[in-house]
Amino acid sequence: MKILIIEDEVRIATLVQQGLEERGYLTTIAYDGITGKKLALQNDYDLVISDIILPGLNGIEVCREIRRGKPDLPVILLTALGTTDDKVEGFDAGADDYLVKPFDFRELLVRIRAVTNRKSGNQMMQSNILKYADLELNNQTKTVTRLGKTISLTPKELKLLEYMMQNSERVLSRAEIAEKVWDTHFDTGTNFIDVYINYLRKKIDKDFGSKLIHTKSGLGFIFQEES
Known part of the structure; x- marks a missing residue:
């Protein structure tokens, strides 16, 4: 940003x-x-x-x-x-x-x-489609595609991806993700945010050359295209 x-x-x-x-x-x-x-x-x-x-x-x-x-x-x-x-x-x-x-x-x-x-x-009210790099999320049909390949996500994975795309190129802390995606306060004794980030990585990054989800040590995560 x-x-x-x-x-x-x-x-x-x-x-x-x-x-x-x-x-x-x-x-x-x-x-x-x-x-x-x-x-x-x-x-x-x-x-x-x-x-x-x-x-x-x-x-x-x-x-x-x-x-x-x-x-x-x-x-x-x-x-x-x-x-x-x-x-x-x-x-x-x-x-x-x-x-x-x-x-x-x-x-x-x-x-x-x-x-x-x-x-x-x-922006979401004006368009039901979010695009970043070669990734596209259709919020009306709840479908995600990358390079034309359909990616199947659970409702929570979809909500997490939507929030990260809406806030791309900005570091998101675990506390912010917990509040905005899960409507809860982040419990430092659990790693459920990291678990869902890993689920998402396997689906939208693993089989593609350019990675979009990156970890910022001690800070959280950032959604951006590799430079």
Whole structure:
């Protein structure tokens, strides 16, 4: 998942970047609004995190320009201004969420997940088919194919695969998988997540050259094509 950070305070931009990259996100930093706008419109990002008070072009205007050019690109605004009017102006400009400085980094992660999950949900409503590399999941017929070969999955394996495809190229912890796929808290004394990951690997990876499910030691799993 690729995130553009638009923030003129170098310390804050660096801290946010480091925190996100430690969790598997790919990030780019722009230190002014004009550069941030150009990067957002000319490149493919999954999310923009922008300060409001920026040199060149403020975050509200950046958000408006993004909405005109890429209406589906999620934007989270960061600012020291926390009044209701400020928030309304941000949302009116098309922001998906708004976080007041100083903020706990964990809260930013929660907002990122909420915004990107809403985006995934909207995409699923628009299309019943998920595609990644040479793998295709038809959510209406509950069928999975890879290179034209039909792969038989149990309902739980299908739900696990669907969640991983919706969150591809992002490290998923065992706790997140347990919560989102099994609707339960992860019990560190069990390895049922690993068992299901292995079931899935045998079915969608074993007989194919390119592997899609990868383990990140100490972190969890990531669904991405081998580079």
